[in-house]
Amino acid sequence: MASIAEYYAGKNVLITGGTGFMGKVLVEKLLRSCPEVKALFLLVRPKAGQSMQQRVSDMMKCKLFDRVREDNPDFHQKIVAVSSELTQPGLAISPEDVERLNACVNIVFHCAATIRFDEPLKHALQLNVLATQQLLGLAHQMQHLEAFIHISTAYANCNRKYIDEVIYPPPVEPKKLIELLEWMDDGIVRDITPRLIGDRPNTYTYTKALAEYVVQQEQGKLNIGIVRPSIVGASWQEPFPGWIDNFNGPSGVFIAAGKGILRTMRANNDAVADLIPVDVVINLTLAAGWHTAVHRPKTSLVYNCTTGGINPFRWGEIEHHVMSSFKRNPLDQAFRRPNANITSNYLINQYWVLVSHKFPALLYDLFLRLTGQKPQMMRIFNRLHKAINLLEYFSRQDWEWNSENMNMLMNQLTPEDRKTFNFDVRQLNWPEYIENYCIGTKKYVLNEDMSDIPAARQHLRKLRNIRYTFNTLLVVFIWRVFIARSQMARNIWYFVVSLCFKFLSYFRASSTLTN
Ligand SMILES: CCCCCCCC/C=C\CCCCCCCC(=O)SCCNC(=O)CCNC(=O)[C@H](O)C(C)(C)COP(=O)(O)OP(=O)(O)OC[C@H]1O[C@@H](n2cnc3c(N)ncnc32)[C@H](O)[C@@H]1OP(=O)(O)O
Ligand SMILES: NC(=O)C1=CN([C@@H]2O[C@H](COP(=O)(O)OP(=O)(O)OC[C@H]3O[C@@H](n4cnc5c(N)ncnc54)[C@H](OP(=O)(O)O)[C@@H]3O)[C@@H](O)[C@H]2O)C=CC1
Structure with a gap:
């Protein structure tokens, strides 16, 4: 034959x-x-x-x-x-x-x-x-x-x-x-x-x-x-x-997650x-x-x-491998560090949509407006949400x-x-496949150069530092507001500060003794 x-x-x-x-x-x-x-x-x-x-x-x-x-x-x-x-x-x-x-x-x-x-x-x-x-x-x-x-x-x-x-x-x-x-x-x-x-x-x-x-x-x-x-x-x-060569199905989701735009999506971790x-x-x-x-x-x-x-292979495993692959081989000019999570819970997802999608988009658009540029992030997120809403039926x-x-x-x-x-898909090694898939989106969909990876990593480090600085400032600001308004917050603050002070003095005294 x-x-x-x-x-x-x-x-x-x-x-x-x-x-x-x-x-x-x-x-x-x-x-x-x-x-x-x-x-x-x-x-x-x-x-x-x-x-x-x-x-x-x-x-x-x-x-x-x-x-x-x-x-x-x-x-x-x-x-x-x-x-x-x-x-x-x-x-x-x-x-x-x-x-x-x-x-x-x-x-x-x-x-x-x-x-x-x-x-x-x-x-x-x-x-x-x-x-x-x-x-x-x-x-x-x-x-x-x-x-x-x-x-x-x-x-x-x-x-x-x-x-x-x-x-x-x-x-x-x-x-x-x-x-x-x-x-x-x-x-x-x-x-x-x-x-x-x-x-x-x-x-x-x-x-x-x-x-x-x-x-x-x-x-x-x-x-x-x-x-x-x-x-x-x-x-x-x-x-x-x-x-x-396209954004269809999961490819668009992977790219959006790799660019740090997509942070949350409804999917069942255990579903195949x-x-x-x-x-x-x-x-x-x-x-x-x-x-x-x-x-x-x-x-x-x-x-x-x-x-x-x-x-x-399950959606939870896909999420893990996509994220770690984009951390090793980042996409150029990411909006934030890649860190997408999937959850099957509607309320948790809505919470993260608000905190991790809409809030940063609003802030960024405000920044664009203040610097005389056209706001665009909210529009991108609206399109992303529309696409994701249509895909979630298949991932849940x-x-x-x-x-x-x-x-x-x-x-x-x-x-x-x-x-x-x-x-014969029994031979398919999923982690290796997902790694190549993510690199493929970078090379063939986004036409990004692999030689730019060190610069992309550097960009992610910069984003991490911005995040740390932002979070620290936010905590200090919130605490400052609390202290100004609540006697209880002030008491806690004095208690914590005096505790630290005592600990420092004890530490200094004990180190002088041992010397
Ligand atoms: C961290 C990882 C987490 C893991 C979780 C992953 C979950 C994945 C979940 C579930 C996958 C399940 C999928 C089931 C599949 C079933 C199987 C099949 O039998 S068929 C094939 C499937 N068919 C589609 O995938 C068509 C879906 N797409 C559409 O229907 C439309 O594109 C739609 C409604 C989503 C958007 O329509 P518009 O009119 O707003 O936009 P437009 O013209 O299509 O595209 C505008 C621009 O946006 C990009 N774009 C399109 N889809 C995108 C996307 N999903 N993400 C980002 N960009 C996308 C396009 O490339 C285009 O870019 P430019 O303007 O040309 O530069
Ligand atoms: N991608 C997927 O995840 C899956 C796809 N499938 C099936 O596989 C097949 C191929 O899908 P895929 O390659 O992803 O789809 P694409 O959208 O990439 O390709 C569709 C093709 O159909 C052609 N086409 C569309 N409209 C017309 C028209 N009016 N006249 C002539 N040609 C037209 C397009 O031509 P043009 O370039 O001119 O637009 C294009 O060549 C489909 O039958 C789909 O249902 C099944 C399961 C999953």
Whole structure:
């Protein structure tokens, strides 16, 4: 039987979401580990004044592709950008491109989605559900299609505590919802969204659940696989440790904590933090593509791609390792020393939000105003609180996923493929991974130079000294106010001072005697 790289040799692969976080890693891995792949067709839209060609060529210049570039400087010849806007009818692909894709595509990876938690329902439905439906329609016309892999999320069914590798009945019939929202005014849709999404926390998980059902409904004769990653984090090993390029999920939280901005967050110390490195997800996705095409399972397989049941690590441990990593490798120009704590208690968290977020922000903004600058800290904190409120649902509880298909797939691989497309998370050393993750946020998200670390450490020492001075002044000030106003405080003060005095005299007398 063909190995994974042998299978992809000579194949034409269609990828949606190829410019996104996971899509880029997928493109890179295919080019590097399956060098005989024929062509990668990326469905890309023009964005922010850049043509799709420009976007793809910029993407290929990214550091992520350094290793591929070394192996094959002409790798860009294998990438074919196809103009497409997934929210438009027919995915806005030109008739010529449709014809071309229908004639040659062998395998589809559908990664595109809106992953925003605050996406208006109509848009999330259009992109996550309708675009999936349209892509499946296109796939049905492809004459040589061997597999269709849909990327979902392990949290599509987060309203359940135990999540099996099956497609659950949808909360609503997608077709009916699409019809309903078509004529509805945006304001009304916004008002009824909480009722519609019910016990799910956001439109993202809701529409991803609907998308899975659409995939099942529209499957027809296609060979389909569904990959459900949990919280996708920086790379573990490939193409190099710690690669990450965005603020999504925990990355933004880590950065905010490393910069000393985030000091408190609601999370359950003992809940499993189901992070999964992006390279693990992509290796499993490519293996799932191979398995779906070669073995053609009778029913579509769902792969829960998670770590919690295999190699669990908890939010409390994450907090500890993130903090100690940022103390060893500080971020530049931190606002305060990194010292974030997680708590599940609402009141304790509110207290620290007030004392450690709002109060310093107010003070700093006051300082900016007094020095003729524009205040900004309160605005940053408001944005941070908004983001954190949306994430806390996932950090305050845990879930159990069945990941038997992940094991089954691993057992199907040759020993060589198990190394090249490693998704065995039992080998993951969490402290080392978190350290590389934090360094990755510094290097690749914030574009900070590692050679500036001594200056960053010096800055943290300065912040510590400012804090000590501030705390001392504060204590002296409070005490001074107390003494001025209360007889009891004055008595205590005289008592303590005379005690110190007596102790000093005793010490001096005894040291004169011994001499
Ligand atoms: C000390 C450690 C303690 C440990 C505790 C850690 C707890 C971690 C907790 C729980 C993680 C669980 C996560 C569950 C995941 C589920 C899995 C999946 O299936 S999907 C993937 C998940 N998807 C998202 O993560 C989208 C979340 N993001 C959003 O929905 C939006 O970005 C939102 C609402 C948070 C903000 O929206 P806006 O409109 O205010 O801002 P905008 O346009 O997105 O970004 C503006 C700027 O802010 C940065 N930014 C975005 N998110 C940030 C963040 N979280 N922290 C800091 N900056 C952030 C952006 O890069 C951007 O910067 P520029 O203006 O371009 O320079
Ligand atoms: N990141 C995570 O933690 C997790 C992600 N997932 C799933 O993995 C998949 C990939 O996620 P991720 O890479 O993180 O997401 P990103 O937001 O980084 O990437 C999304 C991709 O979709 C494309 N896209 C969005 N809207 C359109 C549109 N209208 N037309 C064409 N393309 C569009 C984006 O293109 P453009 O560059 O033009 O914006 C981008 O390439 C998603 O299906 C997500 O649900 C699952 C679990 C966790």
